[in-house]
Amino acid sequence: MKPRILLLLPQSPFDNASGAAVSSRTIAETLAANNFTVQTLCPTTIEKHNPKHDHYQDLINLKLNPINKQYNNQTIYHFTHKNVEHTLLKTSLSSKDWQNDTHIADTFEQLLHQTLTTFKPHIVMTYGGSHRGPNWLNLIKQSQAALVLLIHNLAYKSANYFNAADLIIVPSQFTADHYHNLLGSTCTPLPIPINPTTIIPNQPRDPIFLTMINPSPEKGLFFAIHLAHHLATKRPDIPILFVESRATAGHLLAAAKQHNIDLTQHESIMVTPQTDDIRDIYQITRTLIMPSIIQETGGRVAAEALINAIPTITSDRGALPETVSTHGFPLPLPKTLNMQNLDAPITPQDTNQWLDLIIKLTDDQAFYTQASQNAKAAIPRFSPETFTQKLLACLNPLLIQIANPT
The missing domain is CATH 3.40.50.2000 (Glycogen Phosphorylase B;)
Structure with missing residues (x-):
């Protein structure tokens, strides 16, 4: 039966x-x-x-x-x-x-x-x-x-x-x-x-962008805005891609304006609509960030990125350190930043550790290759x-x- x-x-x-x-x-x-x-x-x-x-x-x-x-x-x-x-x-x-x-x-x-x-x-x-x-x-x-x-x-x-x-x-x-x-x-x-056939591109990856998927408040929108602004100012050669989901380009720009940041001044920052085929996004992603401010119960996007051998930087909230384990980079956020305090100040010092790691993954090819291999080693877990x-x-x-x- x-x-x-x-x-x-x-x-x-x-x-x-x-x-x-x-x-x-x-x-x-x-x-x-x-x-x-x-x-x-x-x-x-x-x-x-x-x-x-x-x-x-x-x-x-x-x-x-x-x-x-x-x-x-x-x-x-x-x-x-x-x-x-x-x-x-x-x-x-x-x-x-x-x-x-x-x-x-x-x-x-x-x-x-x-x-x-x-x-x-x-x-x-x-x-x-x-x-x-x-x-x-x-x-x-x-x-x-x-x-x-x-x-x-x-x-x-x-x-x-x-x-x-x-x-x-x-x-x-x-x-x-x-x-x-x-x-x-x-x-x-x-x-x-995770069904690998739905997330692994059919063609070899062309890693270009620092990518954030779904820039919504709970996923770390305001921290990501400051991080992107500082990175684009310091290193305009590093392309940044925001992928719409529940949050749209309008939400992103409006939130940046609330923090007196004009993201439109940075040619290195791009926004793309939500896609029905996430493989298109992973194909062009060099490094993925997931700065969630909530206590994540899992972290599907982080796991999918690891399976694609994409170095993945997450916050240390909830289950994210468990999900990425030794295969990714869980980093701290300002302790005052949460869903009840979205207006918590975010200083350049708060983003420095993230910024330094992103730049190292960009400039140090040996470090990037090792980080990619570490990410790929997560495949058996998922x-x-x-x-x-x-x-x-x-x-x-x-x-x-x-x-x-x-």
């Missing part, structure tokens, strides 16, 4: 700007490739919300060939990709708002009830915690499916959600320790799930084989219970 898995998400699993969505989809595809029958049920909403966004065209662009169906006067998209059967409920609302629309949220719960009744999953994997979450959990428990939580952030403050789970998977030991200390919960840390082995091992006790019900 093939174990049946339902992936239940509050956003599209094809939202490539969301590390949580990408990780969850990769888990589903990994299980489908290992003799599991896997379905998903999700809305079309994505984190970078635009009410006029054409989600159907997104699916077409990804060559997913969705079939339109009607359910309760709502459109659903149905398709199979990498042996995973997907059902997406169309909504033009944001990931924060769609569950506040009674008709949409009720329709989604009806679809969930129908899926639990007809597909009869042995395990439901999900994350969330919205006000509709308890309804989902009740339906799951009534179906007698095992509940696996895929936790990707530190937003959960109550143990109620965790206590309902049969297994809690997190992307780092840091996150497991956090929830053990906060809630007394036992979580299982797994490596960040290999599909390593992840699959650990994923199946942590699911095995549940599978034994399913095969031998009491």
Whole structure:
């Protein structure tokens, strides 16, 4: 008997700007490739919300060939990709708002009830915690499916959600320790799930840019602005690339203006739109920076850069030192800089250690080559084989219970 898995998400699993969505989809595809029958049920909403966004065209662009169906006067998209059967409920609302629309949220719960009744999953994997979450959990428990939580952030403050789970998977030991200390919960840390074919360029890399992906406040926007300004002033020969994601060029320039910095004066600083194929970015990246000011639970971008043998400089917040380990460079940020104090002063002294390392990676080719080799040595930690082995091992006790019900 093939174990049946339902992936239940509050956003599209094809939202490539969301590390949580990408990780969850990769888990589903990994299980489908290992003799599991896997379905998903999700809305079309994505984190970078635009009410006029054409989600159907997104699916077409990804060559997913969705079939339109009607359910309760709502459109659903149905398709199979990498042996995973997907059902997406169309909504033009944001990931924060769609569950506040009674008709949409009720329709989604009806679809969930129908899926639990007809597909009869042995395990439901999900994350969330919205006000509709308890309804989902009740339906799951009534179906007698095992509940696996895929936790990707530190937003959960109550143990109620965790206590309902049969297994809690997190992307780092840091996150497991956090929830053990906060809630007394036992979580299982797994490596960040990464599909190398989606992140490693097909052509040899042409390393040019110092790159930052998603220059948003939580990812270190204001620190990066000062760092880029100082670097572009001191070394205009070092090209800097900001890659839009949830944060756009407009956000970047406006934030710089708040700090009395005009980034447009620097010809070495460039901004490129978000891409559906991150391989294009890694192909031209020489060094990657990830100066997150939040307590990161994993650090997908840092792991992907390491796999591409890209020297990676991160902050020392959260799980980032664990993720890059000895393969990258975790550096400190000003201790006063956090999401509650975005206006904390950032001095040239605060950026000097980062600046010096970037310049050394640029000027000292032997040092750069060694840093690149150290980054590449992280590949076994994040290999599909390593992840699959650990994923199946942590699911095995549940599978034994399913095969031998009491």
